[in-house]
Amino acid sequence: MADGAPYPARRLHDGREDGLVPLEPLDLDRVQGFAGLLEGMGRTAFGGRNLGEAFEVLKAMSSDPDCLVVATFSGAMTIAKMGRVICSMIDEGLIHCVISTGALMAHGLTEAIGQVHYRHEPGTDDAALFAKGYNRVFDTLEMERNLDSVAAVVSKALEGMHAERPGLPLCSVDLCREVGRILEDQDEGPGVLRSAWRKGVPVFIPAFTDSEVGLDLATWWMGRERRAGRLGEGKACFDVQPPFNPYLDLCAYARLVVGRRRLGIFTVGGGVPRNWAQQVAPFADLVVHRVGVDLPVPRFRYAVRICPDPPYWGGLSGCTYSEGVSWGKFVPPEEGGRFAEVYSDATLVWPLLVKGLLEWRRARAGEPRGG
Numbered sequence: 001m002a003d004g005a006p007y008p009a010r011r012l013h014d015g016r017e018d019g020l021v022p023l024e025p026l027d028l029d030r031v032q033g034f035a036g037l038l039e040g041m042g043r044t045a046f047g048g049r050n051l052g053e054a055f056e057v058l059k060a061m062s063s064d065p066d067c068l069v070v071a072t073f074s075g076a077m078t079i080a081k082m083g084r085v086i087c088s089m090i091d092e093g094l095i096h097c098v099i100s101t102g103a104l105m106a107h108g109l110t111e112a113i114g115q116v117h118y119r120h121e122p123g124t125d126d127a128a129l130f131a132k133g134y135n136r137v138f139d140t141l142e143m144e145r146n147l148d149s150v151a152a153v154v155s156k157a158l159e160g161m162h163a164e165r166p167g168l169p170l171c172s173v174d175l176c177r178e179v180g181r182i183l184e185d186q187d188e189g190p191g192v193l194r195s196a197w198r199k200g201v202p203v204f205i206p207a208f209t210d211s212e213v214g215l216d217l218a219t220w221w222m223g224r225e226r227r228a229g230r231l232g233e234g235k236a237c238f239d240v241q242p243p244f245n246p247y248l249d250l251c252a253y254a255r256l257v258v259g260r261r262r263l264g265i266f267t268v269g270g271g272v273p274r275n276w277a278q279q280v281a282p283f284a285d286l287v288v289h290r291v292g293v294d295l296p297v298p299r300f301r302y303a304v305r306i307c308p309d310p311p312y313w314g315g316l317s318g319c320t321y322s323e324g325v326s327w328g329k330f331v332p333p334e335e336g337g338r339f340a341e342v343y344s345d346a347t348l349v350w351p352l353l354v355k356g357l358l359e360w361r362r363a364r365a366g367e368p369r370g371g
Contacts, residue, residue, distance in 0.1 A: 034356035035363065047342070051349055054304045054340035058357050061264040061302035061338075062094050063364075068260045069302075071095040072277045074269035076137045078108035079117055080347050083192055085354050090195040092358060095266060097256060098196060098203040099273040102211020105176065105192065105203070106150055107142060109213075112183050112191025113153060115146040147212055154216040157182055170217070171248035176203035202256065204249050206276040217242050254280055257298050264302035268346045270309060270317025278329045285328055300324075301331045303339045306346045306353075 015022065024043040031037045035055075042052020061067055071089065078086075086108075089095045110117065118134075118141040129136055133144035157178040161170065180197025196203050208214045221242035225231040231240055257263065257280050267274050284297045309318040321339040324330045331337035342349055 033359050034352060035360040038352065038356040047344065050340065050342045051344075051353070054306075054342050055353055055356055057302055057304050057338045057340045058266070058353060059360060061266075061304070062357060062361065064262060064264070064302070066261040067264045067302065068097065068257065068262070069095045069264040069266060070097045070099065070257070070277050070300075071266045072099045072268070072273035073104050074101045074271035074273050075346065076103070076107065076140070077268060077346065078104050078111065078192070079137050079140050079142055081111075081117070082347060082350065083108045083111055084190060085351055086192045087190050087195040088354060088358065089266075090192070090199050090201050092361070093199070094354075094357065096201060097253070098192070098201060099253075099277045100192075100203065100205055101271060101273060102172075102205045102208055102213045105205060106147070106212035107137075108192045109150045109153060109179070109183075110142065110146040112189055112194055113149055113186065114188040115143065115149060117142055117146075150212065151216045151219070153179060153182060153186075154213055155220045158217060158220050167243070169243045169245035169248060171245055171252070172205035172208045173202050173249055173252055175213075175217070176205065202252070204253055204276075206246065206249060207272040208244065208246065208249075210272075217244065250283070253277075254283060258284055259296055260298065262302075263298055263300045265300045265304075267303070267305040267307070268350060270307050270315075270319075274305075275316055278324060278327075281329045282327055297328070299331045299337075300329060301337055303330060303337075304342075304353075305340075306342045306344060306350055308343055308345055310343060 023045060024040070026040045026044050026048070031040055038052050038055040040052070041048040042056055043049075044052070061069060071086075073086065077083070086098070090098070107117070120129075120136055120139050120141050122139075126136060129141070135142045135144060135147075154175070157175060158170070161174065161178055176193055177197060180191075180193035180195075180203075183191050183194035184197055193203060195201070205211065205213065209218075218241075222231055222237060222240060225240045231237050253276075265277060267277075278300070281298050281300075284295050287293050288295050288297065303321050303324075305321070307317055309315065311318040311320050311323070321330055321337075321341065325332050325337070330339065333339070
């Protein structure tokens with residue numbers, strides 16, 4: 001249009017005629033329970049709509065009988081007392097595979113063996129905390145003694161595994177399974193690995209050495225080697241490495257996922273767990289094209305992520321599902337892919353989503369709604 005030319009006449013449309021979706025006021029007088037609140041928020045705007053849309057995807061994912069749901073967790077979620085939310089998701093059959101940071105599992109073990117995390121009071125000197133054996137995670141304290149107790153449980157699991165199959169390499173999924181069995185025997189409280197063992201849900205820790213549990217394995221093996229007279233002094237002690245093979249985890253996860261009719265993923269945070277879970281699709285693609293093995297290449301059809309990281313920093317934890325489509329990790333929306341991303345602190349919105357989902361499922365089964 002040339003400068004100064006009049007705008008063409010417009011024909012004002014009615015949004016309904018064009019198939020637009022109308023929004024609705026959130027009427028709290030009509031809301032019944034958490035499920036009703038989330039459904040109502042999905043018809044509003046901004047972050048509330050994102051949360052409501054995540055709820056709708058979770059409903060579809062959890063009610064699809066042919067869908068294997070992978071859950072990935074990072075951040076200090078268990079020390080933030082979200083561990084029992086994960087337990088509920090496992091116990092209720094909402095997730096079928098867990099991929100986590102080792103730190104998250106270690107802090108969850110603290111709780112599962114009856115230990116306590118404490119509130120950190122602002123203004124306390126961090127050097128003084130160190131002197132007392134208090135490890136600070138933002139606003140919460142993990143006792144060093146707690147971690148020693150965790151190491152004792154991990155060592156017990158490792159001793160049993162080594163006695164049963166000496167000389168064979170270890171991997172995180174087998175260790176998590178054995179720790180879960182020990183937690184069930186000890187019966188000191190609920191825990192993620194205990195719930196996973198009960199339900200037969202595999203738990204993978206891909207960045208295993210970046211965790212207290214990884215250090216527990218390293219020092220356990222060093223202790224065995226020292227008692228056998230095979231450990232050097234000083235830095236020479238690092239010449240001895242435990243028999244751990246992360247490719248056992250990678251291939252076990254690929255066997256679990258490849259060939260499933262449909263896949264879903266639920267992600268809290270980002271980091272290694274998120275990408276390790278998703279890279280199974282490019283991995284299978286490469287096996288087909290580079291190795292020549294005939295495989296069905298998996299793609300995630302449903303996906304929900306809760307993470308405060310926006311995409312514009314360029315980091316993977318802010319990577320959108322649309323970006324993941326370009327890597328072949330997800331089914332495109334035009335082919336039936338359903339995705340939702342909630343940019344929030346998970347401790348604010350994750351419990352709401354799970355509570356609403358459990359309430360919705362029980363209502364479908366004819367049970368009364370929760371309050």
